[in-house]
Amino acid sequence: MFDDPNVVLHCEKIDKIYPGTKALDQVSFDLLKGQVNVLIGENGAGKSTLMKMIAGIEQPSSGKMYMDGKEVYFKDTNAARAKGIGIIHQELSLFPNMTVYQNIFMGHEKKKGIFLDDKAHSEGAKKILKRLEHEIPPDTMVGDLRVGQQQMVEIARNLNQDDLRVLIMDEPTSSLSAAEVKVLFKIMRELLEAGISIVYISHRLEEIMEIGDHVTILRDGKYVADAAVKDIELSWIVENMVGKNTQYHRFERSIDLSKQPKMLEIKNLCLPKKGGGWTLDHVSLDLKKGEVLGIYGLLGAGRSELFECLMGLHPEHTGDVFYEGKKLKIKDVATQIQNGFALVPEDRQSQGLIQTLDIGKNTSISSLKDYVKGLFLDEKAENAAVDEQIRDIHIKVADKRLPILSLSGGNQQKVVIGKGLLTKPKILLLDEPSRGIDIGAKTEVFEIIHELAEKGLSIIVISSELKEIMAIADRICVLSNGKKTGELTGDEITEDTLVRTSYAGLGTGRNA
Template identity: 45%
Template sequence: HQELSLAPNLSVRDNIFMGRELRTRTGLDFAEEQRQARALMADLEEDIDPMTLVEDLRLGQQQIVEIARALSVDSRILIMDEPTSALSATEVEVLFKVIRDLTSRGVSIVYISHHLEEALQITDYAVVLRDGAITATAEARDIDLEWIVRNMVGENFDLGSPPTGHEFGEVALSIEDVSVVDTSGSGYSVVDHLSLDVRAGEIVCIYGLMGAGRTELLEAVAGRVPMAGGRALLEGEDVSGLSIAQRISRGLVLVPEDRQRDGLVQTMTVGRNLSLASIEAFARGLFLSRSRERELVEDSIRKVTVKTAGGNAMIGSLSGGNQQKVVIGKMLTNNPKVRIIDEPRSGIEVGAKAEVFRLLSERAAQGLAVVFSTSEVNECLSIAHRIVVMRRGRISAEFGANATKEQIMAASGEAVVA
């Protein structure tokens, strides 16, 4: 599934075999379930203990568990909806090897993806959908990226390039000697004495594989996880001791990696989700100005081009890409000084991604400092002024906008696939 359907309070093993538990004559066969779960993790080249609670895993690891559950069923047809949205390039290659093995054994795969390079790499036959209708079909060997994009969005489209023509301002965000310790209690530093400055108007991409410490760094700066050392300064003010709400009010906002769990309230409407971060703007004592809230919501929907019936529609009625745009729009309503985005590509097709990047470029040209993390190299190259590569909790390299894909991947420790 594009959105994970795991039970976070159960173990990896229990999630894989939920609803079809293995049994012996005397009861459940936990030992065999654990053996098969370990074998599935080995096939996916992931060192995940089957007894680990899913809620203790990072989003990318949870996606691996979701894939393992699908693979554990002896199916003739397997439908995969955005299976790689939180995976690194190396993990994608491992999944592709598994898919090729399945197809060689006669299993049919329906592979749904917004990642065009993946579609060309793994599929035999391509079907393009736009607004619920099939716009084109072809054998993969007869098409290219331009053909897919043209049929997806109705025109040739690219993600753009870093905004030019403006000078960077003063340092907006300063990360000084920050360390973050693994929450499992191991004492391992997932972020190890890292320092980084971001100037007003600058777009900085933090690239790295899963486990490099990207998410932990951004969450520590935003106040979601504690720092074991160091501090974060917003325009010279130490915000390390402030709450998340206080940091947001100061102008430091985070768009989280897991929008379903951390970025949206699924029981609320599109409008209420958009207005949550800026309630103070239309508060009148103990009451809210509904007219001002409605104006803000309508303006946000228009700016981030959310496809919805209106602000009163439930957030769960939107597609994954439109939900992601609501999260991004919410964090623009209070005119932040620094915008932190963890994996902006999650669940967004190429047209929506281009719109989001265009919006970020426009805001950067107006002085917004943008920091985003990604495991997709092309995103860094398409929009970032500066690319920071993380490896094992530290910065392993920094590049300008003219860096090559091979340089960035090599600095991350990732094998470059020819």
């Protein structure tokens, strides 16, 4: 029996055992009423697993949960939803081949007689999206939206639940711009005022200090500490989370980049936008051998589209691309891989990994042609190459034949990087390489980037996180509304300059 009027849900000594691993070990957790309950820990700490128990996606191996003084057991998500619990997943759970309004009303459709009332669905979707300051046409196919817009649809879907008491938000801002994060925080405060309690999982520590009320830290599946946000500092969170105070540090380069040749030169790259205007508007930049070039900008600035053009995904683009001094004819992805380009995409789940394949095959899939002998695959050579990559970039894995989803987010990201590296690229394109991974894994990914650049690999990195891009980039190009609005080096690279430059290309009509 557990009854505390300040606690909306209490977890008592929860265990979760998977074959070969204990994801949760005697974890007790109080979800405080009317507060933003922050849950934090490194990848593999058990945060998402605990939330899956509360949302009815999975069931505890042992332990109990209580609501309103009574023990509850959620055999599935419907049972949890009946108690007013909603969850926004880190990896989006939308239907790409359905419209925005169909996704928002999935599972609680309105009917007019025996037919679905799509007019009511469309109007309802408009209303919720207007509240989120994201007025996407309700009949747009979700698969046609950018990741940030899809994230807003996922949030809208949960706000459509009438009897909501608890909203779990697992990395809700990982795909959002700074302006969109502000809107989300405003909505969260409105939800608190309406009596809804929030569980908030994020790796962005500054966000936690801004929006959180109470922090609980997990490490290696165990409870470590909890405290009110007003009583703690960032250093306390980091020390409890990783056992040591990890800060991003700027990497010292042994290469004199001023003496390095240009590997890539882009001149007046343009990409037309559907319905008129430009997604990329006469963008010019260059990249030297062994350089880490950062691309910074708000969501919708054209950053990912720049990479897509370089990889042959937009044959309609105009402008010239020179590779090692020669004009490049960009045909398709396969040709660009042969030309020495490799892309690590922003959305690792849908674009970077094949979830039905194991860790080893996900690592080697892009370079299998290198291990063909006659008509057959030389598995010995393939395995040796995969083992070397696992060793080189420190992928924490017991057996490469395990499913890819058995790895933490940080290690999955390393597999996607390893897959690109096995194609032996000369230019590596990294789109948000630290998205949705913890501070320890981020540091490891940054070290990998630095080591590769020191060996002479030319790298372009897109990141939405100011401190990250300032730590890893030798030079930063800023995009805004499809235009290049700045190029910063050395002492010019400051948070203030980056933010001001990223807003420079926006018209007065856009909400900054």
